[in-house]
Each structure stands twice: as structure tokens, then as C-alpha cells.
Amino acid sequence: MAIADRTPYQCLSVTEAASLIRVEKDIKVFDVRDLQSYQQEHLDGAMHLTEDRLPLWLNRIEKDVPVLVYCYHGNSSKTFAQMFADFRFERVYSVDGGYRPLANALAEPVAGQEIRRGLVDTELEAFLKEWNFDPIELNAPREHGLTPLMRAALQGQREIARKLLDRGVNIQARNDDGNNALWLACVSRNEGLVQDLIDAGIELNNRNDASSTALMYTASSDRPELTRLLLEAGADPQVKNFDDMRAVDLAASVACLKLLRHTL
Structure with missing residues (x-):
């Protein structure tokens, strides 16, 4: 141009x-x-x-x-x-x-x-109260080391997660198993929420305490729609876990295997 x-x-x-x-x-x-x-x-x-x-x-x-x-x-x-x-x-x-x-x-x-930041949000307030989170310190973990963002991701509550992201919460925090909110959003199978976390800059290749990534999880649990989303965002399919296995080695379905075939 x-x-x-x-x-x-x-x-x-x-x-x-x-x-x-x-x-x-x-x-x-x-x-x-x-x-x-x-x-x-x-x-x-x-x-x-x-x-x-x-x-x-x-x-x-x-x-x-x-x-x-x-x-x-x-x-x-x-x-x-x-x-x-x-x-x-x-x-x-x-x-x-x-x-x-x-x-x-x-x-x-x-x-x-x-x-x-000073506006009162009754929906978020109710969520924090339901899960016994600190309404002031939004990065404070509770049960299993889950922060409010992690809990929202695990429950698939996209709107709550968005409200927390808007308030600048720590998206790189890890729970007691070493997983971040991206892994938990994949558990809930909420594609929109996964995309929101990707857009916010969450670590795509975070390895938990078993050295597994979110991509490994989606491949091994037959979630091709999320496997595709993570690959398009730049998740590394060559990362290996403690058993020297990559996402393609863990693929639980033909659909996931096809998405990862370029790594064979």
C-alpha cells in the first residue's frame, strides 16, 4: 500500500x-x-x-x-x-x-x-458470594486453588469470566494441579469462553503438574472443536508430557487425530 x-x-x-x-x-x-x-x-x-x-x-x-x-x-x-x-x-x-x-x-x-471499576455488578457479586470468594481481592484462591476466573471457566460461565477479565484479574494464575483457566474452560467445553481467554493473552502452552497442556487435554478427551481453536491460536503441538507423549499421541478420536496429523 x-x-x-x-x-x-x-x-x-x-x-x-x-x-x-x-x-x-x-x-x-x-x-x-x-x-x-x-x-x-x-x-x-x-x-x-x-x-x-x-x-x-x-x-x-x-x-x-x-x-x-x-x-x-x-x-x-x-x-x-x-x-x-x-x-x-x-x-x-x-x-x-x-x-x-x-x-x-x-x-x-x-x-x-x-x-x-466502581460500578456495582449484582450478577458478579452473587457469583462471588455463592463460591465464597473475596469480593475485593479477585485473585484470591479458594477450594482446590481456584480463583474466581478459574471457577467461572470451570462452570462455563462466560459472562462472569468476561466481567472478571474486564477488571484485570490475573489470567496466568494456576490452581493446585498447576492448571490455568484455559484448561478449565476446555473442561466446560465453552468455545466462546476459551476464545475470550485466548484473546486476553492467557498462556496457551501452560503445563500442569503432570506436564500436560490444554491441547493435550482436548485431544485426549475428544474435543476436536477446542483442539482446532487452540491450534489456530498458536498452541504448540510438539510439547511433551512426563511420559514423552504429545497431543497427537493422546488423540482419542479420528477427528482430533486429523487435526494433529501434521505433527506425526
Whole structure:
């Protein structure tokens, strides 16, 4: 694409970006810092983005949905913003100043406007109470080392999981068996929930205490729809467990075997 044909993106100050996030209900916010920094802290609802995952989003977001990108200081975010703009997204923004100043701006009270994190959610409140979770510390584990996100994943409660993801819970936490929420969402067979966790940047190749991955689980439990989803997201089919077996060696059905045949 010629430079002259490029759709421009817009650079925003952190104050402008904070205002946009507050008023645009459907805005997609992307964090393009390294995964470790994202896992340590990020804006509520922000999704981790790397260049290799960009094509997934280009095909998933409508062109008229506003897209906002932030990084450490406002440099790398411009590169990603231009990529979205090159694909004719109509409203693309890069944040000058980066994550920390933007987080500080969002934390400041706004007269006459409720901050999203402060809103009372009766459905989430009821879920936390039902499972005896701490309503303040949303990463605190309970029975079997399950956090609220893990419990929601295991029960297949996608909307509850989304509410927790929006509140920036730790998606990389592991339970007493070493499984993360992705494995538990695969147990519930909720494809939408699995996709939400993938989009949020959960570790696809997490190995539990038996050195097994979610891909191994879906293959061995005859869940071809989830096996396909994990492979398309980039799960590594070559990982081996303690018995020196890969997902293809554990495949419980012809459907799963066909999906993994390229690894034979």
C-alpha cells in the first residue's frame, strides 16, 4: 500500500485517551508491551497484542469500531496503530506517554461520571458470594486453588469470566494441579469462553503438574472443536508430557487425530 493511500491514525494525550475510554462503550483497547509487563498490570479490558496475533483481530473487529493502542511510552503503539489504519479501520488512536500516565489519568475521579471499576455488578457479586470468594481481592484462591476466573471457566460461565477479565484479574494464575483457566474452560467445553481467554493473552502452552497442556487435554478427551481453536491460536503441538507423549499421541478420536496429523 502506498504511503499516500494510508488512512491516518490519531495520537492522543493520556487525558484525551482516558476520556475516550470512558465514553466509548465498544472501544477496543490493546496493550503492545511485552507479555510479562502485561501480566503484571494492564488497563481493565485491555487485550495483549503482538504482531503475529494482529491478523486474528483484523478479521474480528468491525472497521467502524474505535481502536486504541498503548505501549510503554507512545512509540511502539504508533506502529501498531498504523497497521490498523492500513487496513482501513476508521478510528485508530495511539496514546502519547504510554501505559503508566494513562493508568494514572484513568484513576483520577471525574466529576459527574462513574468510573467503570466502581460500578456495582449484582450478577458478579452473587457469583462471588455463592463460591465464597473475596469480593475485593479477585485473585484470591479458594477450594482446590481456584480463583474466581478459574471457577467461572470451570462452570462455563462466560459472562462472569468476561466481567472478571474486564477488571484485570490475573489470567496466568494456576490452581493446585498447576492448571490455568484455559484448561478449565476446555473442561466446560465453552468455545466462546476459551476464545475470550485466548484473546486476553492467557498462556496457551501452560503445563500442569503432570506436564500436560490444554491441547493435550482436548485431544485426549475428544474435543476436536477446542483442539482446532487452540491450534489456530498458536498452541504448540510438539510439547511433551512426563511420559514423552504429545497431543497427537493422546488423540482419542479420528477427528482430533486429523487435526494433529501434521505433527506425526
